[in-house]
Amino acid sequence: MAPRPNAGTKGVPRADREQEIVRVASVAFGTDGFAATGVADVAHAAGISKALVYSYFGSKEGLHAACLAEAGGLLAAEIERVARDGSAGVERGVRTLAAMFAVLDDRRHVWRLLRDRTAPADGPAAEVVAQYTARIEALARDGVLELLGDAGTTDELDVSAMVRTWLGIVDSLMDWWVAHPDQGAEEMTQRVARLIAALVSDQTRRRGPAPGDATPAPTPQR
Template identity: 85%
Template sequence: MAPRPNAGTKGVPRADREQEILRVASVAFGTDGFAATGVADVARAAGISKALVYSYFGSKEGLHAACLAEAGGLLAAEIERVARDGSAGVERGVRTLAAMFAVLDDRRHLWRLLRDPSAAVDGPAAEVVARYAARIEALAREGVLELLGDAGITDELDVSAMVRTWLGIVDSFMDWWVAHPDQDAGEMTRRVARLVTALAADHTRRLAARTPRREDAAP
């Protein structure tokens, strides 16, 4: 008699089975949202029993928190890698976005998972999101301090405002990209570089137009 598809983990190492459950659950949560996804849906997609999912993660909330931890850790690790590669200023910002596009190119559901409006606002999942958000914000602050410091700006409120602005820019670019699945990571990286370069060039041009030439300033 052939074994049932959900008969258990026989022959599959626990770590491998856990990763498979997380992969399937992340797709489900990131596609349909936390509220619309049940443990039975995940178990069915993974070809295992609900009892097995519960034995690994304890609850739907525990499974969701584990998915968020994996997604958040993946993004934070990429952002940290760019922070240590020697790039700075605007280049660091563009390289950070490029890294995020690359790591999520074939799994954009992870961004939707992290931004799910139906997720609980407290409990284990919210704690995981808050932890990784703080980690990413600290990296953003590091980059902003470097950028503004080069311009001689040290005011704490300026720094705080710029950190919020940069994080908002990142979220906006990522949301737009996820909503345009025809755009791959390479195309999106080129788009960001093009737009940022255009903004920087416009600022430089306007600044030059307002600055008097030396011969004009002479008495």
Template identity: 70%
Template sequence: MAARPNAGTKGVPRADRERQILAVASVAFGTHGFVGTNVADVARAAGISKPLVYAYFGSKEGLYAACLDRAGALLGDEIERVARGDVVGLERGVRTLEGMFDVLEDQRHVWRLLHDRSAPSTPEVATVVAAHTDRIHALAHEGVSELLALAGVQDGLDVSAMTATWLGIVDSLMDWWVAHPEQSAADMVERVTRLVAALFTDAAGATR
């Protein structure tokens, strides 16, 4: 009997097998980087054959691109969830960071995967990076626009400059957190809340 097109191996549906491979590969790429990850090791950890990985993803670059897509969607969906809620201004920024910390609490390798300097710049990978970067930038621009509008600032260049600044702050905070594994998501939420209060509130408690 011929195998069904959507069949995986040993009775495992293809979609489930792909998720299994991506979960294992994401940890490998996020831990060892693209250059330090071997497809054979991924296959062995997933309990499948190396040819099957290539059959599903075409190449090591294809596997990496699929892992990037999965990771980008994970963070992008959480950021968008907060954006579509009822918070604005600084609270939206803090809630966004809180959501990111919560999502990555037990999988900080995802952040390292998304910022791997050894990643290839093939069209396949570049396309995935661009799509998720554009999505997150658009959400950040929206949030910053709301924040500045509350203060009566609507200049396009001001919004652009502040969006770049906000994205830099987020990247720096996440990098710091990933480098300090002893810090929990709850610890970071407390820290961010404390830092925002110190930066934007004076001793009398009045917003500057």
């Protein structure tokens, strides 16, 4: 296989070359999984030598950690952007998911990379995962605190339970979406909006008048 233009050739800035290696490796790890991907596979796809990959990243684990850092940072940055746009409550949740769908629409391998069950449970990768997970969970907690605070709920265990619930919903929806490649980002955003609207409207219908609501006057008897 002939090397790609500017891949592994003299004169290419190191940062550009590293970025290209990470891009190629992210696709490989996200498509085939950590266990099934070798440094030789990445080097071949990038049109460079294994030695060059090792010289930049030290090991397969180091390369994998670099891929995870970029992927986790990409998602966290989008979630942070939504957190700054002034939306709140349910609207913030829908916008967060919409942003995730949009940024991953043409690179769903990134989500599979982040969810890879064959990846090491310790080492550099685990450290990177812990960092971006903490970053995303902090954003989720902020959103939940705002949502529950508006409803008058401040119990810390309620907050903790809701954070885990929301993160579980996000993971499940993203997993479903990645498993349905025919569904685009806009279609998924509309689907999520419909599902959440159905849940909210159903709960409103079922609860009846809340304590303190005005009670309809009885119909006069004739």
